[in-house]
Amino acid sequence: MVNPQALSRLPGMLFRTMNHTHRTTDPAPALRHPPKHRRVGMSLIEVTMILIVISGVxxxxxTQLDGQWYARRNVRGDAEQLRQALRTIRNTAIEQQADVRVTIDTRNDQWQIDQVAGPLGPAKQWTIALQSTASLRPTRNNVTFYPTGSADRDVQLRLSDGTVTDEVRITAVSGTIQ
Structure with missing residues (x-):
């Protein structure tokens, strides 16, 4: 068998290999689209940049057209603080294995929390001052959380600043706070 590379080195032979990719004298490949025949349309980068600019605007x-975005943020923040406080009270009932009753005093913006004596500790009482910018309107003024995590009744707490309203719900069967 004859090696083609060896034959290409022989002087006076016209045989050359078909692989010219190693040579630096090969002509440059033709342009796919000559400059005067540019494609119509936009590239993906251009479309992405336009979408980013439109989204920013x-x-x-x-935020400028809707003047209530700030009020909505405050009411939602207050509602989330109430949810966290109620979850803490529910978890206290579960951890201490004792009934914990929350009485909501809307006139003084306070919560009275009473923990019944249980197997893990004595009876306790707390008062929490509500520091909400929105007015609070509960459907019931009190709720009791049991050691199982459930509540004695369904309660809805509505927070409103006059234009924006949010709601915190306590489900009796599961004690879920939403």
Whole structure:
């Protein structure tokens, strides 16, 4: 068998290998699209940049056109604080294996929390001052959490600043706070 590379080195032979990719004198490949025949349309980068700019303008416009975005943020923040406080009270009932009753005093913006004496500790009583910017309107003024985590009744706490309203719900069967 004859080696083609060895034959290409022989002087005076016209045989050359078909593989010219190693040579630096090969002509440059032709352009796919000559400059005067440019493709119509936009590239993915251009479309992405336009979408980013439009999104930024829309975000700025939403906060400027709707004057209630700040009030909505405050009411939702207050509602989330109430949810966290109620979850802590429910968890206290479970951990201490004792009934914990929450009485909501809307006139003084306070919560009275009473823990019944249980197997893990004596009776305790706390008062929490509510520091909410929104007014609180509960459907019931008290709720008791049991050691099982359930509550004695369904309760809805509505927070409102006059224009924006949010709601905190306590489900009796599971004690879930939403």
């Amino acid at each position: 829309a975000l700025i416009g939403m």
